């Protein structure tokens with residue numbers, strides 16, 4: 248069944264009064280759709296309803312107008328400061344945001360517009376997740392059983408054993424609880440929970456923190472292997488070196504938005520091929536590029552500047568940057584959200 252029929256059929260099932268409107272929207276999206284695109288996130292916004300003083304409710308907008316595309320067989324690294332929205336992007340794709348989150352925008356997977364019900368069906372099967380912390384493992388469940396979750400019951404034990412052997416875990420480890428394993432072993436258990444034959448998209452949230460060089464190399468190889476099998480990978484990381492080592496492109500997040508999506512090959516020399524001043528600053532802050540520090544810090548979600556999010560720290564800020572938030576545009580095979588980028 249081709250994409251168009253599939254989405255049309257889904258609409259038929261819903262059969263609501265907005266059917267014509269939905270079909271028109273999907274028609275427009277189909278034009279943009281390319282066979283090699285596995286995931287297309289566009290205009291994603293996430294807000295949280297929060298209670299402040301005097302029981303007043305406010306909406307805190309933590310992700311705004313965020314775009315990201317992942318092709319089949321591609322590793323897309325997502326980098327950016329703490330709090331820039333990297334994990335929330337992962338949680339939005341997986342449909343595991345907390346209930347006070349308000350989400351808008353489109354997430355297309357294999358050309359199909361995902362709603363919460365569909366995300367739940369795909370989660371742990373076609374779209375799998377390696378979470379940021381080993382604390383995501385259930386402390387009261389044996390690790391072997393945790394790896395079997397979501398597997399077909401009749402083959403679960405056999406497949407879990409295969410994964411343990413593949414990732415250097417011993418049979419006797421199956422019956423252990425998380426607290427009985429080392430940090431490195433727990434990371435391998437986490438990776439095992441994400442390996443499913445039907446997985447097409449793997450989202451790894453900080454898969455490499457604190458790993459010793461050998462384990463780091465091993466994890467990077469595991470991720471490359473998944474991409475070589477044609478799976479799409481989103482690798483969220485603070486480790487720009489690892490990102491440059493294995494990714495195809497790098498998405499740079501800042502204060503809940505993508506400022507640039509660049510090819511790995513753009514990160515070279517003085518950063519002259521990079522498009523956004525923030526990406527250039529990140530590149531120059533690396534030890535091998537002189538550790539140059541940029542003044543200021545990422546703005547808080549409740550204190551965002553009205554124009555370009557980076558304008559208070561940018562050397563090239565002009566009056567339009569202070570008034571208007573730049574739109575994402577394509578330049579030299581990359582994407583950038585900057586008025587002055589050429």
Ligand SMILES: Nc1ncnc2c1ncn2[C@@H]1O[C@H](COP(=O)(O)OP(=O)(O)OP(=O)(O)O)[C@@H](O)[C@H]1O
Nearest residue numbers: 295309327328329330331332333334335336345548
């Ligand atoms: N449940 C929530 N309610 C309110 N704000 C939240 C909630 N979860 C996350 N946030 C806020 O959203 C922003 C983005 O958080 P997120 O966890 O995605 O950051 P991150 O880029 O993954 O950071 P890190 O690199 O530290 O993991 C942060 O400012 C965070 O405080």
Ligand code: NI
Nearest residue numbers: 333334335379
């Ligand atoms: Ni995070």
